[in-house]
Amino acid sequence: MPPPARFVVGTLIALCISVGAGPALPSAARTTSTSSAVTAAQPDNPIVVENRQAGTFGWLPGPNAAGDATGQIKGYWSATSVRQNETITLYVTVNPSQTYALDIYRLGWYQGTGARLRLHEGSLSGTTQSPCVPDATTGLIACDWSASYTLSVPSDWTSGVYLGLLTNAQGFQNYVLFVVRDDRPAPFLYQQNIMTNQAYNNYPNDGRTGKSLYTYNSYGANTISGETRAVKVSFDRPYADFGFPQADEMEFIRWIERMGYDVTYSTNVDTHADGASLRNHKAFLSVGHDEYWSKEIFDAIEGARDAGVNLAFFAADTGSVQVRFEPSASGLPNRVMICYKSAAIDPVNGPTTTVAFRSPPVNRPEQALRGVMAFVGGMVTSGTLPDYVVTNSSHWIYAGTGLKDGDTVARIVGYEMDRYDSQFAPPNSPNWTLLSHSPFTNYQGNASYANSSIYQAPSRAWVFSSGTISWSRGLDGFWHGSADPRIQQVTANLFSAFLNGAPEVQGLALSAPGATTAGTAFTVTVTAVDGQGAPVASYDGTIHFTSSDTSPGVVLPPDSTLSGGTGTFTITLAGTGSQTVTVSDAARSLSATATVVVSSAPRAEQLRISGPATATAGDAFSVTVSAVDGQGNPVPSYSGTIHFTSSDTAAAVRLPPDAALSGGQGTFNVTLTTAGAQTVTASDVASSLPSATASLTVGARAADHLALTTSASPASGSSFPFTVTSLDGFGNTDTAYAGKVRFTSSDTLPGVVLPPDSTLASGQGTFTATLVAPGSQTITGTDVGTPGISGTMSVAVAQTVRSLKVTAPATATAGAAFSVTVVAADARGDPVTGYGGTVHFASSDTSAGVSLPPDSPLTNGQRTFTVRLTRAGPQTLTVSSADGALTTTTNVAVSAAPATRLIVSTATPTPTAGTSLSFSVIAQDQFANTDLAYAGRVHFSSTDTSATVVLPADSTLVNGQGTFTATLTKAGPQTITATDKVVAAVTGNVAVTVQPAAAAKLTLGAPNSARAGQSFPVTVTLTDQFGNVASGYRGAVHFTSSDLLPTVVLPADYRFTAADAGAHSFSVTLWTIGGQTITVRDTVNAALSDSHSVSVGLL
Known part of the structure; x- marks a missing residue:
């Protein structure tokens, strides 16, 4: 941090x-x-x-x-x-x-x-x-x-x-x-x-x-x-x-x-x-501020501990935040450290999410490894640091330091520190020990404290956490002048345990009084000690008590373990004279004996009990029980066992266990939890003395939680009643509760109605609420001034259908069936399994071939249907209930099916021979959609097979279409055909009527012989450069002849009309015997001319 x-x-x-x-x-x-x-x-x-x-x-x-x-x-x-x-x-x-x-x-x-x-x-x-x-x-x-x-x-x-x-x-x-x-x-x-x-x-x-x-x-x-x-x-x-x-x-x-x-x-x-390398050592030392770990580091250190490697964390805030590594831009590994500090923005969600280890989704609090952990407010400002305050000074780690509980070491706590957090589990160790409790005022001005800790893992590895970043200042004074020989000794003791193992128990020490009265309890202290007589806090053996006194009434402790190497126990002897008490650990062959002189005691005749007139539920109070003689004097030798009962039989009631009195009397703690008039009774277990009873009135504690209850199972959107009661920790109604309650709910959907902030009357109140989201919902009541006082109830809200949820693919292929799932959903979007209404389908695609499901009922609130659309492009699919009250529309992008044909078209249906014409080719599926993915290669052909025809080379289309040019030369009806070179069935053509080009040639057709004075027919035909009759010719022609007799009859100049269609017949009469010529030419274009020889004979 x-x-x-x-x-x-x-x-x-x-x-x-x-x-x-x-x-x-x-x-x-x-x-x-x-x-x-x-x-x-x-x-x-x-x-x-x-x-x-x-x-x-x-x-x-x-x-x-x-x-x-x-x-x-x-x-x-x-x-x-x-x-x-x-x-x-x-x-x-x-x-x-x-x-x-x-x-x-x-x-x-x-x-x-x-x-x-x-x-x-x-x-x-x-x-x-x-x-x-x-x-x-x-x-x-x-x-x-x-x-x-x-x-x-x-x-x-x-x-x-x-x-x-x-x-x-x-x-x-x-x-x-x-x-x-x-x-x-x-x-x-x-x-x-x-x-x-x-x-x-x-x-x-x-x-x-x-x-x-x-x-x-x-x-x-x-x-x-x-x-x-x-x-x-x-x-x-x-x-x-x-x-x-x-x-x-x-x-x-x-x-x-x-x-x-x-x-x-x-x-x-x-x-x-290389985390595995930690296991090559006896001890791993983390020194200095070590806040950031990767999962690999946590795994390695935890794994080393579990393999028997000792761990020491000489700092605080260690291993509290997770990071990941990635290579540098040049590829060197582990050169970039990643830490988003928020699961909401980290693109990785799971065990390596870069948040605090204790936070979701990692949920790996470091306290289970280190023994303590960082905490909010665990920091002081720069300057003089707080003192380290010792606890559990009998632990072997403090051996030779002279430190006692409460002693201090100056200025080594901070500037960040750790402590034990009861919200998280401690380490898995029976000897986990907090070594310090160091109070301080944090940087926010709030009182707090820090802990250090040590424990031994099941692997026998020791784990130490200093709980402070500044532990090293106690080792050497070079920078800070805070070196302390006691911290040096503690660290040396720790290292000695790492190298050679922790100190072992060499014996038991038993401390007991020299004299006592028969039937009167006295205390003894047992300590596990090493060879130098120092306590061994890690001792985990079981001790057993015996005595030379075998008289009735002797009370010895049960077999027990020690805490931090020591324990205090209560013993009652009955036989007079010199007696011995022995404590032993048979498994370790350890024992110690003390001698006690026991004297006789007077006789008890009755019990007395006294206590307070009132108590608060859950608060312990004291009662005093005395065994007295006939004059009311305590009888110290009383050796009976006292048993306690109460009119309050609640589970949380705490009555003293059966116990002997000390010196004829004893004070005991009692905790009652049920409000009202109660009694506490003390009885002699052997019934040798009359019992004694104390009466008192128990009052409720201040409310620490609210109880919200209802018997309703409301429908979504329907109001229902519920009750709020202010209770203390033992279920007593706090009738004096004056807080204002604010209501919230897990249901945050529109339409939810909760009561306004309200007070209770004598600790109770009845309210109404309306919830919308179906299923298990909660309503929480929270004290406005004290948020810790709260309560929650669960409400089962019945489902009602609020919408139809339609699940369909975002894309589909024309003509291909796809599945559509319709769910009748409640307000939260969950299926309403009891709904069986009929749904109707409609689509923006009204093309032939579209297949929509018939009106059909849902089963258990949902059903999957099959739909087929045929028109490519964005389409909608609408599903509605039979009454039209529920309607949902979803979008489907329909793409064309694979092409099954080629569509060839031109804007020039009557091209002129020899003139380039533009035409387009489109690859279409069977539904006339352009196949944008068509990748075939197209070959072109034509019915015009003239040598002068020009067709495109084999080509591909772009996005399923292409524009090309062709030149045809034969007049009349022709076709241009496009065909996929691989799939011949994918083909198409366009029909055009080729118009002749402009006249390029004039041809005179006449007989080779004729009779003088007798007329004969001649034909003038005009053709274009490709040999097509130039039907569009509109020029005028003029005839001449080598026969110059005045009786010769030649056609007059003639202008061609549309009716001629490029050819016209005339009549000629020649007179001069012999070879003659007839010549015809265009009156404007001299290039259009032709002559013909005719042999003229006698009639």
């Missing part, structure tokens, strides 16, 4: 920046970093050997911190972790372009300096890289920078947290962090919590464009989240500001390495990618 103010741990770096020569160290670091209550006595291991090397304070920054707005120098690595002998790439930008230095330090103890210099690159060339622009939808900021430097990690670089210090030529500095892994099975695995740092990272923190997963520190336009926050963040970008939000982790690293524990390092990104 976000801090209450813009408080980032990394800003503590500013504490060590001073103007002048060199860095100023934190106060605790200038002398001794911390005083450790635990002696480092670990054998040589890679951590011990590493920390013998010389350290340096050179990793601390100088006075010039690079800023995001100016970007003097910023950088990031290509991975969050890297193995030895592998490479990792650094991406750096400088402003302006200049050289820069890279110094890489390994963080650790190193004689208190905190780091060891492992690499110095003094002069690297730097350039100004392009700005990193947020994605408009998700807010993702991923820098697509060019690589600046590649590091090949040497094999002698010990696994750990490595800090790169970038310094540009102008002296400005910035940090870049990564982890070196060696993946060896060290006892301890330290997880660096990179993911939460990235969630809060709002680079560039320039007040304009930077974005994190939080609105409070995100800028610019709103994203899909509806706020300025991003729903995706990338590791391919620098960290904001100085780039080192790791102060608490730094103090933990210093302490664990100072103590010489054999630890190896990884990140939570590594846990996500």
